Amino acid sequence: MSNSVGAVIVAAGRGTRMGTVESKQYLLLQGKPIIVHTLEVFQRHPLISEIVLVTGKEDVDRCREWAKAYRLDKVVSVVTGGSERQHSVHLGLRHLKTTWVMVHDGVRPFVQINEITACYEHAREIGASVLAVPVKDTIKQVDKDGKVLSTPDRRSLWAIQTPQTFRLSELLVAYESAERDGFLGTDDSSLAERSGIPVAVVEGSYANIKITTPEDLDFAEFTQRSRGEVQT
Numbered sequence: 380m381s382n383s384v385g386a387v388i389v390a391a392g393r394g395t396r397m398g399t400v401e402s403k404q405y406l407l408l409q410g411k412p413i414i415v416h417t418l419e420v421f422q423r424h425p426l427i428s429e430i431v432l433v434t435g436k437e438d439v440d441r442c443r444e445w446a447k448a449y450r451l452d453k454v455v456s457v458v459t460g461g462s463e464r465q466h467s468v469h470l471g472l473r474h475l476k477t478t479w480v481m482v483h484d485g486v487r488p489f490v491q492i493n494e495i496t497a498c499y500e501h502a503r504e505i506g507a508s509v510l511a512v513p514v515k516d517t518i519k520q521v522d523k524d525g526k527v528l529s530t531p532d533r534r535s536l537w538a539i540q541t542p543q544t545f546r547l548s549e550l551l552v553a554y555e556s557a558e559r560d561g562f563l564g565t566d567d568s569s570l571a572e573r574s575g576i577p578v579a580v581v582e583g584s585y586a587n588i589k590i591t592t593p594e595d596l597d598f599a600e601f602t603q604r605s606r607g608e609v610q611t
């Protein structure tokens with residue numbers, strides 16, 4: 380059986396927590412849109428053969444232009460997403476033809492080549508995998524009135540990132556089942572878990588942030604600049 384690997388990069392969100400007029404995935408980082416930085420990592424990865432980019436309806440044309448301008452020839456489709464991340468991923472999955480799929484947030488430009496490789500290798504071994512980091516803070520469960528309910532043992536808590544890797548056929552079944560049941564998850568793995576797919580956690584890096592709120596942009600500028608300086 381072929382072990383071809385594709386990526387679905389989701390970038391159809393509105394970025395309400397960032398609060399900028401321009402959607403955060405199109406803000407410039409060292410002169411280049413964040414989404415292009417993200418796509419370039421997957422373009423460079425030797426395992427990835429095709430990329431489906433999911434974006435807002437009004438952004439499809441400019442994204443296709445960038446794919447050409449930045450020579451992102453692995454981008455086989457730029458398609459319109461849905462109202463929730465889960466819908467956007469589902470729409471993207473339908474355009475992929477590979478055996479394996481890595482789902483990744485368009486606003487996580489700092490994922491590293493070796494992290495993508497590790498994520499894929501663990502999925503091959505276990506069935507599916509997610510990149511993650513152990514939580515550094517103490518986490519409390521709190522009720523709606525602000526009263527602490529419990530303090531879970533931090534040693535078993537991980538902050539989950541992307542990419543998340545699955546067999547495409549299995550993930551499609553999980554997505555269809557979630558849609559039938561009206562289940563809405565905040566990541567792809569939660570849909571796989573409820574379908575009984577075993578998921579491995581792969582330790583990644585704290586730098587692989589999801590650019591979400593304005594203070595993340597300072598970190599992003601700093602990180603991008605220092606990585607650029609190391610490469611030159």
Ligand SMILES: Nc1ccn([C@@H]2O[C@H](COP(=O)(O)OP(=O)(O)OP(=O)(O)O)[C@@H](O)[C@H]2O)c(=O)n1
Pocket residue numbers: 389390391392393394395396397404433460461462463464465467468484485486487589590591
């Ligand atoms: N309907 C949606 C919602 C989110 N995303 C994508 O999913 C990733 C992670 O989502 P998040 O950071 O929450 O982005 P937004 O939904 O844009 O942010 P917010 O919740 O602040 O509006 C982003 O790359 C975002 O573009 C998507 O493709 N389709």
Ligand SMILES: C[C@](O)(CO)[C@H](O)COP(=O)(O)O
Pocket residue numbers: 464484538539540541565566567589
């Ligand atoms: C998938 C994800 O990036 C894992 O951390 C995250 O759950 C997406 O969160 P969102 O803010 O609900 O889009």
